[in-house]
Amino acid sequence: MEDLDVVVIDDARPMQTILRSTLQSFRVQRIRTFDGAEEALDAMQIDPPNLVLTDWYMKPMSGLHLLQRIRRRKMAPLCFLPILFVTAHGTRTVVEKALRGGAQNVLIKPVAPSTLYQRLQWTLRDHREFELLDDGRYVIGGMADRLDRHARKVAHIANVLHRGASPSMTRKIEMLAARRAEDERRKAALSGDSSDDFAVVRTN
Structure with missing residues (x-):
């Protein structure tokens, strides 16, 4: 961690402060904070970091x-930069867009220091190819294929369970299936297994 150069991008100054303080506790050598993605992108093109939050x-x-801009081939070598999202909006849509777009991890605010440390370590050991x-x-x-298979599995479980069920029971079953899928992703993420492709963590 001591040799890392980390860029933090968040339009909320209090969140910048929290992440900076947490990273400093990990003895991260260089931490650069930005209020906006455009300013951060300009700076990273001149002086690439090791990782982005x-x-x-x-x-x-x-x-x-920002993710879409960085992942363009013409942005090399910046296009291979590890990117982690730290967001309060951990909906299925957000998570899927992030992972399909090439993000390594999605963490849901508030993030415990131990969780952030674990995910940083996981990302630094992540050898998946682009x-x-x-x-x-x-x-x-x-990644897209794995997400599609996961979605089909959840849909199949829901379909099997609610055959012949009433509309109200069907809604409950669908909610249960979605919750089960989220629990599976969360458990996999917390395990720290480098084979985890659904690295989504909620700590609140």
């Missing part, structure tokens, strides 16, 4: 837009 909802450039898409963007190889 960024919020999701920001203006004028969102975290997703895959170049037809549109010139890099993503984590095989």
